[in-house]
Amino acid sequence: MKTTITVNGQARSLDLDPRTTLLDALREHLRLTGAKKGCDHGQCGACTVLVNGVRINACLSLAVMHDGDEVLSIEGVGAPGSLHPVQQAFLSQDAFQCGYCTPGQICSTLGLLAEIAAGHPSQETPSDAPPVLSDAEIRERMSGNICRCSAYPQIVAAIRQAAEALA
Amino acid sequence: MSSVSDWDVPNPVKENRSGLIGKGVDRYEGPLKVTGTAPYAYEVQPPSPPAYGVMVGATIAAGRITDVDTAAAEASPGVLAVWTHRNVPAQPPRGTKAHPRSTAGSKPALESDRVTYWGQPVAFVVADTLENAVAASHMVQLTYAADAPDVDFQARLGDAVDPPGEKDVEVGDFQAGFEGSPVRLDETWSTPIQNHVQMEPCASLAWWEGPDRCIAHTSVQMVKPAQHGLAETLGIDRDAVHLMTRYIGGGFGGKGQTYDDLTLAALAARALGRPVKVAFTRQQMMHGTIHRPATVMRVRLGAERDGRLNAMSIMTWTHCHSDGSFTEHASNFARSLYAAPNRLTGHRLVRLDLPHAGPMRAPGEASGTLSLECAMDELAETLGLDPVELRIRNEPEVDPENGRPFSQRQLVRCLKEGAQLFGWDRRLPTPGQVRDGRWLVGLGMAAAIRGNFLLPAKCSFSVDADGVITVRQGMTDIGTGTYTVLAQIAAETLGVPLGQVVVEIGDSELPPAPGSGGQFGAATAGSAALAAGVNLRKAIADLAVNDPGSPLHGGDSASVTFQDGVVALENRSETLRDLVRRAAPAGLTVEGEIRPAQDAQRWSTQTYGAHFCEVGVDPVTGEVRVRRMLGVFAAGRILNAKTARSQLTGGMIWGVASALTEGNAVDPRYGSLINQDLAQYLVPVQADIGDLEAIMLDEVDDKANPMGIKGVGELGNSGAGAAVANAVYNACGVRLRDYPITPDKLLAGLIAAGR
Amino acid sequence: MRPFTYERAADARAAVKSASETPGARFIAGGTNLLDLMKLEIERPQHLIDVGRLPMAEIEDTPDGGLRLGAVASNTAVAADSRVRGRYPVLSQAIVAGGSPQLRNKATVAGNLLQRTRCAYFYDTSKPCNKREPGSGCGALEGLNRNAAIFGASHACIATHTSDMAVALVALDARVETLTPSGQARSFPILELHRLPGETPHLETHLVPGELITAVALPPPPPGGQTYRKVRDRASYAGGLASVAVAGGALALGMVAHKPWRAVDAEAALASGASPSEAMARELAGASSAGRNDFKIPLVARLGAAAIGEAREGAR
Numbered sequence A: 001m002k003t004t005i006t007v008n009g010q011a012r013s014l015d016l017d018p019r020t021t022l023l024d025a026l027r028e029h030l031r032l033t034g035a036k037k038g039c040d041h042g043q044c045g046a047c048t049v050l051v052n053g054v055r056i057n058a059c060l061s062l063a064v065m066h067d068g069d070e071v072l073s074i075e076g077v078g079a080p081g082s083l084h085p086v087q088q089a090f091l092s093q094d095a096f097q098c099g100y101c102t103p104g105q106i107c108s109t110l111g112l113l114a115e116i117a118a119g120h121p122s123q124e125t126p127s128d129a130p131p132v133l134s135d136a137e138i139r140e141r142m143s144g145n146i147c148r149c150s151a152y153p154q155i156v157a158a159i160r161q162a163a164e165a166l167a
Numbered sequence B: 001m002s003s004v005s006d007w008d009v010p011n012p013v014k015e016n017r018s019g020l021i022g023k024g025v026d027r028y029e030g031p032l033k034v035t036g037t038a039p040y041a042y043e044v045q046p047p048s049p050p051a052y053g054v055m056v057g058a059t060i061a062a063g064r065i066t067d068v069d070t071a072a073a074e075a076s077p078g079v080l081a082v083w084t085h086r087n088v089p090a091q092p093p094r095g096t097k098a099h100p101r102s103t104a105g106s107k108p109a110l111e112s113d114r115v116t117y118w119g120q121p122v123a124f125v126v127a128d129t130l131e132n133a134v135a136a137s138h139m140v141q142l143t144y145a146a147d148a149p150d151v152d153f154q155a156r157l158g159d160a161v162d163p164p165g166e167k168d169v170e171v172g173d174f175q176a177g178f179e180g181s182p183v184r185l186d187e188t189w190s191t192p193i194q195n196h197v198q199m200e201p202c203a204s205l206a207w208w209e210g211p212d213r214c215i216a217h218t219s220v221q222m223v224k225p226a227q228h229g230l231a232e233t234l235g236i237d238r239d240a241v242h243l244m245t246r247y248i249g250g251g252f253g254g255k256g257q258t259y260d261d262l263t264l265a266a267l268a269a270r271a272l273g274r275p276v277k278v279a280f281t282r283q284q285m286m287h288g289t290i291h292r293p294a295t296v297m298r299v300r301l302g303a304e305r306d307g308r309l310n311a312m313s314i315m316t317w318t319h320c321h322s323d324g325s326f327t328e329h330a331s332n333f334a335r336s337l338y339a340a341p342n343r344l345t346g347h348r349l350v351r352l353d354l355p356h357a358g359p360m361r362a363p364g365e366a367s368g369t370l371s372l373e374c375a376m377d378e379l380a381e382t383l384g385l386d387p388v389e390l391r392i393r394n395e396p397e398v399d400p401e402n403g404r405p406f407s408q409r410q411l412v413r414c415l416k417e418g419a420q421l422f423g424w425d426r427r428l429p430t431p432g433q434v435r436d437g438r439w440l441v442g443l444g445m446a447a448a449i450r451g452n453f454l455l456p457a458k459c460s461f462s463v464d465a466d467g468v469i470t471v472r473q474g475m476t477d478i479g480t481g482t483y484t485v486l487a488q489i490a491a492e493t494l495g496v497p498l499g500q501v502v503v504e505i506g507d508s509e510l511p512p513a514p515g516s517g518g519q520f521g522a523a524t525a526g527s528a529a530l531a532a533g534v535n536l537r538k539a540i541a542d543l544a545v546n547d548p549g550s551p552l553h554g555g556d557s558a559s560v561t562f563q564d565g566v567v568a569l570e571n572r573s574e575t576l577r578d579l580v581r582r583a584a585p586a587g588l589t590v591e592g593e594i595r596p597a598q599d600a601q602r603w604s605t606q607t608y609g610a611h612f613c614e615v616g617v618d619p620v621t622g623e624v625r626v627r628r629m630l631g632v633f634a635a636g637r638i639l640n641a642k643t644a645r646s647q648l649t650g651g652m653i654w655g656v657a658s659a660l661t662e663g664n665a666v667d668p669r670y671g672s673l674i675n676q677d678l679a680q681y682l683v684p685v686q687a688d689i690g691d692l693e694a695i696m697l698d699e700v701d702d703k704a705n706p707m708g709i710k711g712v713g714e715l716g717n718s719g720a721g722a723a724v725a726n727a728v729y730n731a732c733g734v735r736l737r738d739y740p741i742t743p744d745k746l747l748a749g750l751i752a753a754g755r
Numbered sequence C: 001m002r003p004f005t006y007e008r009a010a011d012a013r014a015a016v017k018s019a020s021e022t023p024g025a026r027f028i029a030g031g032t033n034l035l036d037l038m039k040l041e042i043e044r045p046q047h048l049i050d051v052g053r054l055p056m057a058e059i060e061d062t063p064d065g066g067l068r069l070g071a072v073a074s075n076t077a078v079a080a081d082s083r084v085r086g087r088y089p090v091l092s093q094a095i096v097a098g099g100s101p102q103l104r105n106k107a108t109v110a111g112n113l114l115q116r117t118r119c120a121y122f123y124d125t126s127k128p129c130n131k132r133e134p135g136s137g138c139g140a141l142e143g144l145n146r147n148a149a150i151f152g153a154s155h156a157c158i159a160t161h162t163s164d165m166a167v168a169l170v171a172l173d174a175r176v177e178t179l180t181p182s183g184q185a186r187s188f189p190i191l192e193l194h195r196l197p198g199e200t201p202h203l204e205t206h207l208v209p210g211e212l213i214t215a216v217a218l219p220p221p222p223p224g225g226q227t228y229r230k231v232r233d234r235a236s237y238a239g240g241l242a243s244v245a246v247a248g249g250a251l252a253l254g255m256v257a258h259k260p261w262r263a264v265d266a267e268a269a270l271a272s273g274a275s276p277s278e279a280m281a282r283e284l285a286g287a288s289s290a291g292r293n294d295f296k297i298p299l300v301a302r303l304g305a306a307a308i309g310e311a312r313e314g315a316r
Helices: A022-029 A085-092 A102-117 A135-141 A152-166 B004-008 B030-034 B071-075 B130-137 B154-159 B174-179 B223-234 B260-272 B282-288 B332-336 B365-383 B387-393 B411-422 B482-494 B521-546 B576-583 B598-602 B641-660 B720-732 B743-752 C012-021 C034-039 C075-080 C082-087 C089-096 C101-106 C109-113 C165-171 C264-271 C276-284 C296-315
Strands: A002-007 A010-015 A048-051 A054-057 A070-072 B051-057 B063-069 B079-083 B121-127 B141-146 B169-171 B183-191 B203-208 B214-218 B241-244 B276-279 B295-303 B309-321 B342-352 B406-408 B434-436 B439-451 B457-463 B469-472 B501-504 B561-563 B566-569 B572-575 B588-594 B604-617 B624-634 B689-696 C005-008 C025-028 C047-050 C059-061 C067-070 C175-179 C185-189 C212-218 C226-232 C240-247 C250-254
Touching: A002 A022, A022 A048, A022 B130, A048 A102, A054 A102, A054 C101, A085 A102, A085 A152, A085 B030, A102 A135, A102 A152, A102 B030, A102 C101, A135 A152, A152 B641, A152 B689, B004 B598, B051 B130, B051 B260, B051 B282, B071 B079, B071 B130, B079 B130, B079 B260, B121 B130, B121 B260, B154 B342, B174 B295, B174 B309, B174 B342, B183 B365, B203 B260, B214 B223, B214 B260, B223 B241, B223 B260, B260 B276, B295 B365, B309 B365, B332 B342, B332 B365, B332 B439, B365 B387, B365 B439, B365 B641, B365 B720, B387 B411, B387 B439, B411 B439, B411 B604, B411 B624, B411 B689, B439 B624, B439 B720, B457 B482, B457 B521, B469 B482, B469 B521, B482 B501, B482 B521, B521 B566, B521 B576, B521 B588, B566 B576, B572 B576, B604 B641, B604 B720, B624 B641, B624 B720, B641 B689, B641 B720, B720 B743, B743 C296, C012 C025, C012 C047, C012 C175, C012 C212, C025 C034, C059 C082, C067 C082, C075 C082, C075 C089, C075 C101, C075 C109, C082 C089, C089 C165, C089 C226, C089 C240, C109 C165, C109 C212, C165 C226, C165 C240, C165 C250, C226 C296, C240 C296, C250 C264, C250 C276, C250 C296, C264 C276, C276 C296
Parallel strands: A002 A070, B051 B276, B214 B241, B309 B342, B406 B604, B469 B501, B624 B689, C005 C047, C025 C047
Antiparallel strands: A002 A010, A048 A054, A048 A070, B051 B121, B063 B141, B079 B121, B169 B342, B183 B295, B203 B214, B203 B276, B295 B309, B434 B439, B439 B604, B457 B469, B457 B588, B561 B566, B566 B572, B604 B624, C059 C067, C067 C212, C175 C185, C175 C212, C226 C240, C240 C250
């Protein structure tokens, strides 16, 4: 099926098997292998990308469902010589070890910051009060991204650093 | 013959003139990882478009394949090959070593009609696209003659035997010492099967350059055995495989060996004449790769009323694959931990129709401390002693098992400093006394110990005409920080900025190193790097003093210094770049190597630590949350404060997982693990981990290696789970000895306790 | 995945028409559960009708003072809606207790209701499962059934419905609005959406083939406090062992039955002045367990009583 997806600001036209997931379209067709396949079932978050500014699991979405959508993957966030503040914070705080979950963590962080700014609720503050970027909020809102190396404390520190840098 | 005394001489790491050793510099490969541009095995771009292979797992645990129907799969769109044992290309019998010095024998895939564990790869499909390959893989029809699976570990405990070549180790007379003790503890703990659950499932990509040379990218912790094993399986010269594993999405022991993804990718690439890539699915990883086996551990402690141990025993029952002999040595660590004149430790093994057991982060200690370190907590309570004090009272002066002196042992300092930093004195010895909202709050602690190892390794160092130092080693970085510490050693040794160092690892064509495992990586690879660096210094110094064009000409090469990219001799100097560009424009390359010292065995060399944990227990639901945790560790000189801390905190979180969430359950009717994905095999998520810190004490262990460093990758895991379990008891008064401590089990205890 | 064809529906009527005319058709919107199951070939649709972009994502006030949630509104949008948070906090709380932010951003109202069980024997296609393969048996019945149902199970199936959101909707007396294949709109109480397993656990709802959920309508919020409590093995991103939604005098239980369980006996007991613990005991008199899930009975008793207390506290 003909599908056009804007990926990292570039319109990409693809002719895809309807079975191709957004994740496999990025990895196998567009050679954007930053989004990772950790479980392929929405259970780890390694494939997290932003679609129209919202973080989702790219493994649990068909590419053909995204015709006309804007996708931001880690490759569109920053490059080795020009790191985004979130990427720089992950590097500075050692918020990763093996690095496999890292692109998903970073994309998820971008989603988290937008969701906090939009005042979305979480398990941590489900009330009407606007959420604040506390450690507890970060932990709850980043729980959709598993890190088996368990860089969790460093990830919290990185998100705090990034939030300050972006403020 | 090498000796630890050879390591007494000064070296650039010890001198640390630039201060790079120990500094928490950012990860060398970090910019690639945070931008998603570090290619893991499945992501390497092959020279032509790859075909996609998918494995099919057996759905019985034991028996034979009696019929195969691949017609539908073969007719499915895009399918290029469908293999079972009936038509897989011929491979040498298992274990073949055509080359006598191969570090691994052949590992044929789809070997026969015999099935020895559920999920064993029994068929393989290759197609033009991933979607077509996956779809066809579902169409392969296999018929089995299944045997009743023999997988019920608890039911088979009575049949367990001594592991091959092992006997119980007794010092003194355990039974007499135990029975003669006024205070005794005799309890049994159990731990479940655990899976490594690396975020990157095992994956391989292979292609051929001509008929005789195979290029393979895979995800493996040890390079040489992977290369040799594949070559032996393919029946080609062992150097005809060029194997690369440059970025590895987690290992933890589970990638200490290769699996059929590598073999099948290489075989299919040869058969089809195009690159082929194969990855395990997450579900396939659970059975298809090794796991940490379940254990049952009986701990007996006999003590005087003042807490001094008379007798200590830990006996471990565990299991392995029906063809295997891997033993989870959960009793071994106890041999060096506490003084007690009468000691008995050993293991019993039962072979089952379960997948292959193997090493997983801190093999032995991770399981073993979950029993003994809780037993010490129970004993402390019985004695009315503080658990920290009980441990201090049983601090040995020499290794209690063999009388060897400790090379370094700062366990007591870890305990004391940890207790102070954590606020341990606020702990109330009577459980269930502290409430915070709906949570009962408790504190627990445990000691940590893990052995230290040094293996033979080589490394090469080059300098080029730009003054860039390149480190080359067949080593791996599984997230431990290998790239980074090698760069630090190189920069410090040659006196250049970090930005002037290139590190190339994860390649079978580079000087061999044993890889990552057993927390021996940094010490082993780093010591070889130091040796290579020292050799390169000598070569450069010789170059300078022998080059008439150099201001250093005619000087004493042994007195040449290296700093800030400048080689100097007294007040004469030039840049490294100028020297090499003029005197050796093609660059210089030297090798270095490390070997274990003959006399190192005279010392008991371990790493130590102490964990302190605060948990909340919801007495209504049995839910447990880790609120804060502190580990204090002593593990020799630290090469990189940042990456070492990350290793330790990661290990601590593994301990939390062992205590609270992790484990595979076996359904004995089918012989399979029931939880096969990340929704059902629960590793911790962010919200599970509260404030967590790891602190490293100053230490240099000059008996460990020339750098005085030791490993930290597994130490953090040792004892951490026991600290959590002890905190759970302190919070709510319920002791659970069957891990993990899940709400269902804890609730039963809470109800029984009248909570 | 088996090959399938894909279309993006032009409007709801075209969607139901296509669904009724195309063999093996299924609706897809978020896809977070359907694709999960399709990858394992537990679901094998031949045709997917994408309804994700139909204009059914609105959250709007209803004339009776309630709220209508469009069927393809994301879980995140519902949880974040200020009217939901203000008037139906139990719903917002339940939603954010489920899945992960990424999943909630994609998952929809209707998809959440129609998600299938997470029973391990359902997911492992080598195991018997009457839900997946009618007549094959139930692997969980005598298996590792720690998370099995304690209400309304049958000898054919002891699986649970694992939605958090649906538990809150049941407590809130929501109504489901649909479009039938013939183009008729209908509406019915959410309690009539899901079935108990009986002999036919593969039939999970009372929807007719090709019927499309278009919205879920909430009546005005009931008087009294609301709360949602969920127990699980880890702190987040995990299916529940049990959950309780309290909305005024209404009480619903999650992960304890093949459908979100309205605790009518407990409600009646509370209405006649019983204590929360007594009320839960009344409800649980009808519970039965299968071995490893025995703990769910005391767990629900304690959790339910605590949640009722919290809701009352919150109402003050």
